[in-house]
Each structure stands twice: as structure tokens, then as C-alpha cells.
Amino acid sequence: MKHDTRIVLLLVTAVAIAVAAQESKPKPPAAADWAALAKLPDLTGVWEAPTVGRGGRGPAAAPPPVPQLTPAYAAKKRELDARNFDDTDAANCLPTGMPAIMGHPYPYEFLLTPGKVTIVSEAYMQVRHVYTDGRPLPADPDPTFNGTSIGRWDRDTLVVETIGFSPLTTIARNTPHSDKMRTSERFRLTGPDTMSVETTVIDPEALAKPWTTTRTLARHRDWTIREYICEENNRNFLDAQGKAGVKLDAPAKKE
Amino acid sequence: MRPIARATGRALFFTAMICGVTALAWSHHAAAPVFDMNAEKTVIGVVKQVDWTNPHIWIWLDVQNASGQVETWGFEGMSPNFLARRGWTRTSLLPGTRITVTFRPLRDGKAGGMFMTGKLGDGKVLTSAGAE
Numbered sequence: 039m040k041h042d043t044r045i046v047l048l049l050v051t052a053v054a055i056a057v058a059a060q061e062s063k064p065k066p067p068a069a070a071d072w073a074a075l076a077k078l079p080d081l082t083g084v085w086e087a088p089t090v091g092r093g094g095r096g097p098a099a100a101p102p103p104v105p106q107l108t109p110a111y112a113a114k115k116r117e118l119d120a121r122n123f124d125d126t127d128a129a130n131c132l133p134t135g136m137p138a139i140m141g142h143p144y145p146y147e148f149l150l151t152p153g154k155v156t157i158v159s160e161a162y163m164q165v166r167h168v169y170t171d172g173r174p175l176p177a178d179p180d181p182t183f184n185g186t187s188i189g190r191w192d193r194d195t196l197v198v199e200t201i202g203f204s205p206l207t208t209i210a211r212n213t214p215h216s217d218k219m220r221t222s223e224r225f226r227l228t229g230p231d232t233m234s235v236e237t238t239v240i241d242p243e244a245l246a247k248p249w250t251t252t253r254t255l256a257r258h259r260d261w262t263i264r265e266y267i268c269e270e271n272n273r274n275f276l277d278a279q280g281k282a283g284v285k286l287d288a289p290a291k292k293e
Numbered sequence: 294m295r296p297i298a299r300a301t302g303r304a305l306f307f308t309a310m311i312c313g314v315t316a317l318a319w320s321h322h323a324a325a326p327v328f329d330m331n332a333e334k335t336v337i338g339v340v341k342q343v344d345w346t347n348p349h350i351w352i353w354l355d356v357q358n359a360s361g362q363v364e365t366w367g368f369e370g371m372s373p374n375f376l377a378r379r380g381w382t383r384t385s386l387l388p389g390t391r392i393t394v395t396f397r398p399l400r401d402g403k404a405g406g407m408f409m410t411g412k413l414g415d416g417k418v419l420t421s422a423g424a425e
Contacts, residue, residue: 124323124326124327125322125323125326126323128321128322129321129322129323131321131348143375144372144374144375160374161321258378261378264373264374264377265347266347266348266372266374267347268321268347268348270346270347270348271344271346271347271348271349271351272348272349273349273351273367273369274321274322274327274348274349276322281326282322282323282326282327283327283401284327284369284399284405286367286399286403286404286405288365289342289344289351289353289367
């Protein structure tokens with residue numbers, strides 16, 4: 039009898055685990071999920087910021103607000119500024135990560151699929167995966183360059199929350215972040231082919247107050263995203279002492 | 294577009310590239326530490342090779358120096374991605390073409406700089422902001 043009870047308990051537990059696993063497994067998208075996409079604001083396509091001087095296409099932008107740092111992080115920034123590095127490791131082809139990834143003078147392609155928005159950044163061939171299937175942000179994700187993102191639709195606006203950033207990324211130049219940094223972005227169509235991107239960086243340890251910047255992107259229906267292999271022929275460099283330079287050795291011979 | 298407006302546009306663009314690192318905008322590299330952004334020089338030569346590559350195109354020009362020897366100069370342009378959307382193609386500049394290049398010189402004094410414009414014999418001008 040005692041033996042039978044144990045078997046029954048084991049079976050019940052096994053069934054419970056199987057049911058739980060079934061429940062947490064994402065469902066494959068149904069036809070209705072694809073159809074529902076048509077009701078969302080159409081963010082799809084290739085977008086680029088018409089920044090100043092790009093062949094005279096864009097107006098001169100007002101200087102963006104500067105992040106207000108806490109005394110401890112202002113001291114860290116002063117220390118980094120004093121090293122007087124010519125440039126950042128982007129010159130060595132290291133991608134910038136969030137939030138700078140969204141500030142490139144290169145286009146982005148937005149893709150909407152059931153439960154997900156994918157943002158392809160041409161510069162450095164980066165991809166951001168924004169899950170809109172209702173999942174919560176993980177409690178303690180591994181730190182990454184672009185962080186871990188979830189999104190939700192607030193009426194006409196895609197709101198993206200991101201946490202978990204690599205210490206190799208910064209808020210701005212010479213401005214490190216703490217492991218408490220999070221970003222909140224609001225993507226909203228402002229015209230047939232214009233989109234406003236409002237980015238707020240929150241970091242109670244590094245920032246005295248949240249830092250918000252807004253960028254406008256223009257859609258180019260006739261553009262496609264091109265390949266961008268930074269290491270293909272990168273002649274720029276930043277050495278360990280922070281000196282920037284250009285390798286001007288003879289180019290490889292071509293047939 | 295008028296030449297002055299175009300030149301201003303270019304200046305603003307490169308200013309944006311330099312200042313970009315303090316804001317969200319962030320390019321591949323800062324220009325000012327390696328190129329003298331306040332200087333503009335001109336050199337005439339024959340295209341030896343064009344590297345239509347990321348993150349920047351490189352234009353290699355054979356230039357005859359004062360003593361009659363040929364030196365190869367290197368000029369960094371924008372990315373092929375940027376330029377291809379603005380009228381350039383990978384065959385816009387072919388080897389053997391004689392051009393006048395205006396550029397921001399390298400700070401270390403070596404033979405090269407940041408490509409600004411290339412004027413071809415037929416009057417066609419290729420600029421860092423796009424082709425005409």
C-alpha cells in the first residue's frame with residue numbers, strides 16, 4: 039500500500055511537470071496571429087535618420103540634452119576624460135551596444151512577426167530581438183551589448199523596455215553605466231513615412247535623472263539593408279594608449 | 294544643389310561625425326583625431342584602385358611628385374552602403390581615370406586623407422555626400 043502511494047505520487051508529479059512544461063512552451067503562431075499584425079501601426083520597412091548634412095537632406099538638429107550624472111559617476115567620467123583617448127573602440131570595429139546602436143547614421147529595418155519585433159541595424163550588422171508576446175523581462179539576464187528587450191503596444195506606440203547591459207557599453211562617451219541601467223523606448227509613427235523614437239535611459243546609480251533623447255527616422259520604401267562587415271577593410275584603429283590612427287599600407291593587389 | 298550649400302552640408306555632416314560620440318549618434322570612428330578637419334588640400338592623379346569596402350571605401354591614387362616619381366596616395370571615403378544610396382556605384386571611379394581630389398589631410402603628414410570631392414575630366418564631380 040505504502041509502495042503504491044509512492045508510485046501514484048510520482049505519477050501525479052510527473053504529469054504536473056509535463057503540464058507545466060506544456061503551458062510555458064510558446065504556441066506556434068496561428069493565422070489569426072498573422073492577421074492581427076495588420077491592425078498594428080505599420081513600422082515595417084527601412085528607416086534612417088535624416089541627420090544634418092547628409093547631402094543636404096536634413097535640417098540641422100538641436101544639440102541633444104546631455105546626461106546629468108550622479109557625483110560618483112561624474113567623477114568616473116572626469117577620470118576617463120582625463121585619459122584623453124582620441125576615440126572609442128568602435129574604431130576597432132567593436133559594436134557600440136545600447137543605447138548608441140539606435141543613433142547610427144545608417145538605416146534600420148523593422149520586422150513585425152507574431153509576438154516579436156525585430157530591429158536590424160545595418161551598422162555592424164546588429165539585430166535587436168524585441169519580444170511582444172507578453173513575456174516578462176527575465177529577472178537577471180546575462181549582460182549583453184544590446185540588452186534583453188520586451189515590447190508592448192501602448193495604443194499607437196511600441197514601448198520597448200530593455201535591461202542587462204554589458205559593462206563594455208556606455209551611456210554616452212566616457213560615461214559608464216551601472217548594472218541597474220534600463221532603457222525605455224517609444225516608437226511612434228508621426229506621418230506616413232516618419233517615426234519618432236524617444237529613448238529614456240534610467241540608471242539610479244549613474245544618472246541624477248533619466249536621460250531622454252528623441253530622434254526622427256524617415257522610411258525609405260525603395261531601400262534594402264546592405265551588408266556591413268566592419269572588419270572587411272578597417273584601416274582605422276585606436277591603440278591601447280588611446281591614440282587613433284589610420285593604416286595606410288598598400289592595398290591588397292586585385293586582379 | 295548650390296555648391297556652397299553642398300559644402301556646408303558636408304561640413305555639418307563631418308561635424309556631426311565628430312560630435313556624434315557625445316550624443317546618441319555614433320559613427321564608426323571620429324574624424325578629427327586623424328584628419329585635419331580645418332584644412333582642405335587638392336591633388337591630381339590617376340586612380341590606381343578603388344576598394345569598395347566597409348567600413349569605408351578607399352581610393353588609391355598615383356600622384357607624380359615634384360621630382361617626377363609616382364607616389365600612391367590613399368583617401369578614405371564614406372561607406373559603400375551610404376554612397377550606393379546616393380548615386381555612387383562600385384564603377385563610378387575606374388582605374389586609369391585622371392581626377393582632382395580635394396581632401397582633409399592626414400594629421401601625421403602621410404600621403405592621404407579624408408576624401409571630399411573628386412572632379413573627373415568630363416566635369417562630373419563625385420562627393421563624399423553623393424554623386425552628381
